Amino acid sequence: MTAPSGGVVSPDITRRRRLVEENLLRFLTPDVCRIPGKLREAMEYSLTAGGKRIRPVVLLSAGGVVGGNEEDLLPFACAVEYIHTYSLIHDDLPAMDDDDFRRGRPTCHKAFDEGTAILAGDALLTEAFRVMADSPLAARDPGKAVRAIALLARASGAEGMVGGQMMDLYPDRSTGRSSPQDARSGRPDPGASEVEEIHSRKTAALFSASSGMGGILGGGDESQVETLIRFGRALGLLFQVTDDILDETGSFEEMGKAVAKDRAREKLTVPAVYGMEAATKLAESLSRESISALSAFGESADTLRDIVRIVTTRRS
Amino acid sequence: MTAPSGGVVSPDITRRRRLVEENLLRFLTPDVCRIPGKLREAMEYSLTAGGKRIRPVVLLSAGGVVGGNEEDLLPFACAVEYIHTYSLIHDDLPAMDDDDFRRGRPTCHKAFDEGTAILAGDALLTEAFRVMADSPLAARDPGKAVRAIALLARASGAEGMVGGQMMDLYPDRSTGRSSPQDARSGRPDPGASEVEEIHSRKTAALFSASSGMGGILGGGDESQVETLIRFGRALGLLFQVTDDILDETGSFEEMGKAVAKDRAREKLTVPAVYGMEAATKLAESLSRESISALSAFGESADTLRDIVRIVTTRRS
Numbered sequence: 034m035t036a037p038s039g040g041v042v043s044p045d046i047t048r049r050r051r052l053v054e055e056n057l058l059r060f061l062t063p064d065v066c067r068i069p070g071k072l073r074e075a076m077e078y079s080l081t082a083g084g085k086r087i088r089p090v091v092l093l094s095a096g097g098v099v100g101g102n103e104e105d106l107l108p109f110a111c112a113v114e115y116i117h118t119y120s121l122i123h124d125d126l127p128a129m130d131d132d133d134f135r136r137g138r139p140t141c142h143k144a145f146d147e148g149t150a151i152l153a154g155d156a157l158l159t160e161a162f163r164v165m166a167d168s169p170l171a172a173r174d175p176g177k178a179v180r181a182i183a184l185l186a187r188a189s190g191a192e193g194m195v196g197g198q199m200m201d202l203y204p205d206r207s208t209g210r211s212s213p214q215d216a217r218s219g220r221p222d223p224g225a226s227e228v229e230e231i232h233s234r235k236t237a238a239l240f241s242a243s244s245g246m247g248g249i250l251g252g253g254d255e256s257q258v259e260t261l262i263r264f265g266r267a268l269g270l271l272f273q274v275t276d277d278i279l280d281e282t283g284s285f286e287e288m289g290k291a292v293a294k295d296r297a298r299e300k301l302t303v304p305a306v307y308g309m310e311a312a313t314k315l316a317e318s319l320s321r322e323s324i325s326a327l328s329a330f331g332e333s334a335d336t337l338r339d340i341v342r343i344v345t346t347r348r349s
Numbered sequence: 350m351t352a353p354s355g356g357v358v359s360p361d362i363t364r365r366r367r368l369v370e371e372n373l374l375r376f377l378t379p380d381v382c383r384i385p386g387k388l389r390e391a392m393e394y395s396l397t398a399g400g401k402r403i404r405p406v407v408l409l410s411a412g413g414v415v416g417g418n419e420e421d422l423l424p425f426a427c428a429v430e431y432i433h434t435y436s437l438i439h440d441d442l443p444a445m446d447d448d449d450f451r452r453g454r455p456t457c458h459k460a461f462d463e464g465t466a467i468l469a470g471d472a473l474l475t476e477a478f479r480v481m482a483d484s485p486l487a488a489r490d491p492g493k494a495v496r497a498i499a500l501l502a503r504a505s506g507a508e509g510m511v512g513g514q515m516m517d518l519y520p521d522r523s524t525g526r527s528s529p530q531d532a533r534s535g536r537p538d539p540g541a542s543e544v545e546e547i548h549s550r551k552t553a554a555l556f557s558a559s560s561g562m563g564g565i566l567g568g569g570d571e572s573q574v575e576t577l578i579r580f581g582r583a584l585g586l587l588f589q590v591t592d593d594i595l596d597e598t599g600s601f602e603e604m605g606k607a608v609a610k611d612r613a614r615e616k617l618t619v620p621a622v623y624g625m626e627a628a629t630k631l632a633e634s635l636s637r638e639s640i641s642a643l644s645a646f647g648e649s650a651d652t653l654r655d656i657v658r659i660v661t662t663r664r665s
Contacts, residue, residue: 061507068507072515076507123471128463147444151467152515155439155474156507162478163502166495175491179482182498186479191377191384191392191472199388199468 043339045097046090052103053089057081057111060164068156075145075153079118082136087340088113091268092243094336095261101251108168109181109250112161113243116189119157120239122150124198130298137289162186170250181246188242197235200227204301228301232273233266240269244337257329264326264337271319272344277302278312279349287349320345359655361413362406368419369405373397373427376480384472391461391469395434398452403656405430407584408559410652411577417567424484425497425566428477429559432505435473438466440514446614453605478502486566497562504558513551516543520617544617548589549582556585560653573645580642580653587635588660593618594628595665603665636661 057080061068068076089110096106125132125140126147133143142150162182165171171178187193204227244265248258279287280295281304295302303312323341327334373396377384384392405426412422441448441456442463449459458466478498481487487494503509520543560581564574595603596611597620611618619628639657643650 066503066506066508067512069512069515070521071519072507072512123467126464126467128467148442148518149515151439151442151444152511152518155470156511158471158474159502159506159511163499163506166499166502171495171499175495178495179487179491179498182495183479183482183487186475186482187382190382190475190479191388192382195468195472195475196383196385196388199385199465202464202468203387205386 042343043336045094045336046339046343049090049093049103049336050086052093052107053086053110053114056107057114060108060111061160066160066163071145071149072152072156075141075149076157078144079122079141079153080115080157082118082138084114084118084136086114087272087344088117088239088243091240091265091337091340092247094340095244095247095265096251097247097336098261098330098333099248099251099253099257100333101247105168105170106247106250108164108170109185109246110243112165113185113239113246115157115161115164116185116194117239119154119161120189120194120198122154122157126150129198129202130294132291132294134290158189177250177252181249184245184249185242188238193234193238193242194236197231197233197238200231201235201300204231226306228303228306229270231301232270232303236273236276237266237269240272241265244268260326260329264323267319267323267326268337268341268344271316271323271341274303274312274316274319275344275347277304278309278316279347281309283349289349316345358659359652361410361652362655362659365406365409365419365652366402368409368423369402369426369430372423373430376424376427377476382476382479387461387465388468388472391457391465392473394460395438395457395469396431396473398434398454400430400434400452402430403588403660404433404555404559407556407581407653407656408563410656411560411563411581412567413563413652414577414646414649415564415567415569415573416649417563421484421486422563422566424480424486425501425562426559428481429501429555429562431473431477431480432501432510433555435470435477436505436510436514438470438473442466445514445518446610448607448610450606474505493566493568497565500561500565501558504554509550509554509558510552513547513549513554516547517551517616520547542622544619544622545586547617548586548619552589552592553582553585556588557581560584576642576645580639583635583639583642584653584657584660587632587639587657590619590628590632590635591660591663593620594625594632595663597625599665605665632661 058077061076092110092113093103093106096103121135122141124130125135126142132140134140138144141153165178165182168178189195241262242265245258245262248261253261277295280302281293296305303315320341324338327337374393377392408426408429409419409422412419437451438457440446441451442458448456450456454460457469481494481498484494505511557578558581561574561578564577569577593611596609596618612621619631636657640654643653
């Protein structure tokens, strides 16, 4: 994440991001998981491509709000990043978005080949669940672990991320469910606009699960977990709207991938459907909604507030 | 499964297979999981293609050996079939084995398209974990559930099935680790022949996990679970060797898919590496090994013994 102009990235964000970076491969070393050479190379290639690590940082920071232990949360944070990385590998495939560059480097199927990229994605998705179920916290408190696993699986699967990618690939423009006012509500439901439903499934679900998992695993009560799930959803929608805006206004150098491709492909984006001004207003509204969702928490949620500010003003 | 010549399929196998058939879609209905229409069609198309359901039947039967409750085990049995089905969808893709037919019907990417097939596979893999983590048994006894989830994830991931498919796609014939006597040991390790390591990862791992999960979830003690894991591995290797033999000797009508393709593709199969006679002897040896692994169990393991007999004499 680029710091907001003139702003300072919270030391907690920097530290947690580094913690994730340093531990991302720890659950895949040969003594833990015997992986054939080329498959391991492809998995590590995509995992170490230098992403923002925002989802695992959200998980760790949400856990911090309710007093969770960072070492306990770390396998789950890495699992979320494995799932995010697998989704990028598969989305970039020729049969999907057909992208050649990602984070400034060739995409996995370009650096390796399609078969390897499909399998590297499959492996990362599966290992995410192994890492969570095999974690010390799962051994000590399996009730929390299965709740977190269920939340992440639902958010990543047919109802969430995979379903969102499906709708993104094959939008159903015939449903007539799209109406401008839906885009402001922040509460996607079957009646919401199609672009918002895609965003809700494809992006917000995983953010929401990350935040909720931090709450569950960190020992939050029901109401705290609910609040963190709601916060994560608003933050995820905000992240996607700013992504849509940056696709229109950013450069290849800033983004590390092709830009203005969404428009070329006639993808359903907020600027495309409602115009840039409405998109900017929606981002502001989601930014406020994210911050206000945290009102029940005191200083312990300052890192989450910093994340909202960074996402709101990001340039990449 | 075709019954052995002159034999009768155990009523327990028939009943359990039907139980799996009848419940396979139960965890994906719209009230449980809101799936975009075309994605749901593709998932259901592949799930209802009429497979043998041998892995879930093994799980339920292994659970029966240690006195498990069938209704408790059912979500886990279906999860194993979701994972098996996803692996077929992805293996059939043009970038992998490039198969047009499966179980006598067009493969998923032929009936739909490549993007949909990739996502249907991703969704089935993810929903498998959701179904397990969301199950009544996971709520009541989460310790058993996380152990079963960890076992299945390890067997399906980079160390197991996905790793095996990778080695199958890109065999490393240069390692020189192949020696005929390795193929008889039934204990694949890094020194074992490459074909055996591929079979061990690609097929035996999932059989082994299915059997072990039945043991864990059914309430077996450590020694019973270990025995069932060992049994499942031998049964899985047996299943793969008979699959290799049938690829050489079966017909399209019997198999519902192209035959003799392994040879045409120069795949590493037991008949290709060691000859048909050695393959037949290996099958007999694995059949005996499977049966003898069950010696500690009495009549309660008769269904598992029947499964061994059916796999040994199968024609499809």
